[in-house]
Amino acid sequence: MDSKIADIRNDYSRHNLTETEIEADPIRQFDKWWHQAVEAQVPEVNAMTLATASADGMPSARIMLLKGFSEKGFLFFTNYNSFKGQQLTENPRACLVLFWKELERQVRITGIVEKTSTEESDHYFHSRPRASQIGAVVSPQSQVIENRQWLDNRNSELTKKFEDAIVERPGHWGGFLVKPVIIEFWQGGISRLHDRIQYSLSEDGNWKIERLAP
Numbered sequence: 675m676d677s678k679i680a681d682i683r684n685d686y687s688r689h690n691l692t693e694t695e696i697e698a699d700p701i702r703q704f705d706k707w708w709h710q711a712v713e714a715q716v717p718e719v720n721a722m723t724l725a726t727a728s729a730d731g732m733p734s735a736r737i738m739l740l741k742g743f744s745e746k747g748f749l750f751f752t753n754y755n756s757f758k759g760q761q762l763t764e765n766p767r768a769c770l771v772l773f774w775k776e777l778e779r780q781v782r783i784t785g786i787v788e789k790t791s792t793e794e795s796d797h798y799f800h801s802r803p804r805a806s807q808i809g810a811v812v813s814p815q816s817q818v819i820e821n822r823q824w825l826d827n828r829n830s831e832l833t834k835k836f837e838d839a840i841v842e843r844p845g846h847w848g849g850f851l852v853k854p855v856i857i858e859f860w861q862g863g864i865s866r867l868h869d870r871i872q873y874s875l876s877e878d879g880n881w882k883i884e885r886l887a888p
Contacts, residue, residue, distance in 0.1 A: 686778040686862025691869035693885065700857040700873035700881055701745050704781060707859065708743075711774045723771040724750065729764040740772070741798065747853040748783055749790065751798055753815035755846045760816075762787050768852050778862030783854050790849030799843035807841040808832050863888065 697703040711719050720740040727733045736758065742749035748770055752759055762768065770783040789795075799807060812829045819825060854875065861869040868888035873881045 685864055686868070688778045689861050690863070691859060691861035691871055693871070693883065696859070696871055696883070698881070698883075700854070700859075701743065703859060703873075704743065704857065707774075707777075707779060707781065711777060711779070714774075714776055716774045716776050719774070721772070722750075723769075723773075724758065725769040725771070726758050726761040727765050727767070728761050734758065734761060738770075740770070741849070747785060747851045749849055749851050751795070751847070751849045753810070753813070753847050754789075755817075756815040758816075759846075762850060768850075770852055780860040782856075782858040782860070783852060784856040785852040785854040787850050787852050790851055792848070795848030796843050798849060799847065804841065805833075807843075808836060810847045811841065811844055858886070 697706060708719075721737055722740050723735050724738040725733060725735040734757065738750050738752070740748060741751055754763070766787040768785065768787050770781075770785075772781045774780070799810070802810075808829065812825065812832055856872065856874050858870060858872045863869055866888060870886040870888055872884050872886050874884070876882050
């Protein structure tokens with residue numbers, strides 16, 4: 675073991691998280707923390723880890739961007755033919771993790787995944803910068819390609835093709851909604867005695883709130 679790596683540690687002491695100050699609904703609690711993270715100007719505030727698994731349980735994770743949240747769930751967009759898209763089709767369950775180190779906070783969201791409507795995917799697609807719209811058409815995401823030049827040539831070709839035309843959303847590109855069943859709020863604490871508050875969705879639709887040991 676590399677002792678230099680093993681010796682890296684930081685203590686956390688900015689905030690506490692108590693049962694008396696949290697919201698009864700986890701989406702409202704997330705909204706509170708979200709606005710505090712935005713106000714604190716956390717870089718890449720909507721960056722999150724998306725963890726998925728294939729039908730046989732092989733896990734995979736990558737960084738994505740959260741594009742919206744509501745009482746319905748947490749929203750992101752991608753290529754449905756990508757590796758993550760295939761895994762979510764095989765096994766529509768996922769976990770999202772947002773880490774705001776400047777506030778010493780982490781939110782972990784576990785839930786059931788479903789595709790968004792065609793209308794919602796279209797609306798977001800056409801709100802994107804034009805270059806990003808073309809990029810979604812250009813890239814056969816997660817597939818093996820010949821080289822970088824192939825990608826650049828295809829981008830140039832399609833940029834010219836769509837020069838005076840509307841870029842239609844490809845049918846293989848759209849949104850996923852993670853409908854949460856568990857949401858955990860983690861606040862860093864002194865001596866690794868962190869605060870962990872977990873919301874679990876009950877069968878009656880209400881949220882059960884529990885404190886977890888750090």
